[in-house]
Amino acid sequence: MTDSRRAELYALLAELLAEPLDWMSLSGREWPLFDLLTQFAAESDSARRHLDLLAGIPSEGLNQRRKRYDALFASGRPRFWLYESAARSGKILGPQTFEMARLYRARGLEPAGAELPDHISLELTFLSYLAGQIAPSTSLRTSNLSHEQQFLENHGAWMIDLGRALGQSGDPVYARIGALLADWLTEQMQLHPACTSDAGTGEHSRMDAPRNTQHTARNTFIPIIPNPDDCTLCGFCAQVCPTRALKVMQNKEYDFLSLNPMECIHCGKCERICEFHAMVMSSPSPHASGDMGEGQILCQSPHARCLTCGKSIASQAEMKYIVSQIGEAAWQHLCLDCRAGLYV
Ligand code: SF4
Numbered sequence: 211m212t213d214s215r216r217a218e219l220y221a222l223l224a225e226l227l228a229e230p231l232d233w234m235s236l237s238g239r240e241w242p243l244f245d246l247l248t249q250f251a252a253e254s255d256s257a258r259r260h261l262d263l264l265a266g267i268p269s270e271g272l273n274q275r276r277k278r279y280d281a282l283f284a285s286g287r288p289r290f291w292l293y294e295s296a297a298r299s300g301k302i303l304g305p306q307t308f309e310m311a312r313l314y315r316a317r318g319l320e321p322a323g324a325e326l327p328d329h330i331s332l333e334l335t336f337l338s339y340l341a342g343q344i345a346p347s348t349s350l351r352t353s354n355l356s357h358e359q360q361f362l363e364n365h366g367a368w369m370i371d372l373g374r375a376l377g378q379s380g381d382p383v384y385a386r387i388g389a390l391l392a393d394w395l396t397e398q399m400q401l402h403p404a405c406t407s408d409a410g411t412g413e414h415s416r417m418d419a420p421r422n423t424q425h426t427a428r429n430t431f432i433p434i435i436p437n438p439d440d441c442t443l444c445g446f447c448a449q450v451c452p453t454r455a456l457k458v459m460q461n462k463e464y465d466f467l468s469l470n471p472m473e474c475i476h477c478g479k480c481e482r483i484c485e486f487h488a489m490v491m492s493s494p495s496p497h498a499s500g501d502m503g504e505g506q507i508l509c510q511s512p513h514a515r516c517l518t519c520g521k522s523i524a525s526q527a528e529m530k531y532i533v534s535q536i537g538e539a540a541w542q543h544l545c546l547d548c549r550a551g552l553y554v
């Protein structure tokens with residue numbers, strides 16, 4: 211299975227999961243993907259399995275294809291998230307968004323358009339790039355494969371989950387695309403396991419490596435944030451809090467992290483997940499910060515607003531962190547709806 215054909219297949223999957231292009235109104239049998247799968251059929255079980263399914267996709271108008279796409283993936287609260295960070299952590303601008311932006315930059319790549327770096331079409335395009343790099347020698351070719359496989363090891367699972375979920379969606383077009391995506395990526399990961407086992411891209415690594423194990427003397431401690439400038443309001447601490455004592459909330463002007471001390475069971479998970487070391491377990495202070503109706507406010511930051519419509523995108527603290535990690539980019543200043551408008 212040559213690198214260039216694998217690269218082409220990733221690129222076609224990327225196109226299928228972006229806003230529908232003209233060629234998508236053709237029947238599945240007329241798609242370039244069908245020809246490619248035919249070429250792969252002798253050597254790939256997943257290609258063989260999906261040939262007939264793909265051939266069964268009927269032609270229909272581009273507007274109808276776009277309606278299907280919008281029904282499944284349109285911004286707001288879509289049935290299926292196409293952003294890795296949203297799919298994995300529930301945050302549209304989350305750790306995978308930044309990680310992907312850094313990966314592209316490290317290779318001198320810049321996503322065209324204003325789509326978020328962790329959109330599946332960009333991740334698949336990146337896979338196409340990794341698979342298709344021309345390698346002048348056998349040893350370098352092995353190295354390219356390892357980059358592709360390492361990326362799959364770190365980022366393949368959510369795409370496979372998405373593909374499987376889409377496969378159950380009942381949509382006659384995207385269910386088949388999703389099932390193919392899941393099968394193809396699963397097969398690639400099984401055929402070529404990654405050279406290293408460092409699949410952690412942040413969340414699990416942090417959770418497996420607690421910094422402080424001295425819990426016995428701390429069983430009445432609650433979390434505090436001594437220096438609010440250290441907190442990016444990423445919300446991971448609230449996500450791992452088993453009692454929901456911690457919550458990231460919004461009012462008209464601010465995003466804020468609140469703690470209800472009565473619900474805290476002093477487990478310290480929030481402290482351990484915080485990669486910025488902003489949160490520490492401490493004895494309760496009688497001079498706790500202000501109250502917005504949901505307990506103590508540990509940290510707050512004004513909204514960063516969409517330059518076009520003024521809707522809140524994230525907190526200014528998150529935006530500051532994004533810029534510090536990856537520099538300025540066009541997509542940072544627009545909400546999902548206004549970004550989508552750029553493609554019309
Ligand atoms: S305390 Fe840490 S984990 Fe919690 S929101 Fe702030 S930066 Fe994120």
Ligand code: SF4
Nearest residue numbers: 451474475477478480
């Ligand atoms: S110590 Fe445990 S229960 Fe208390 S806020 Fe942190 S994660 Fe939640």
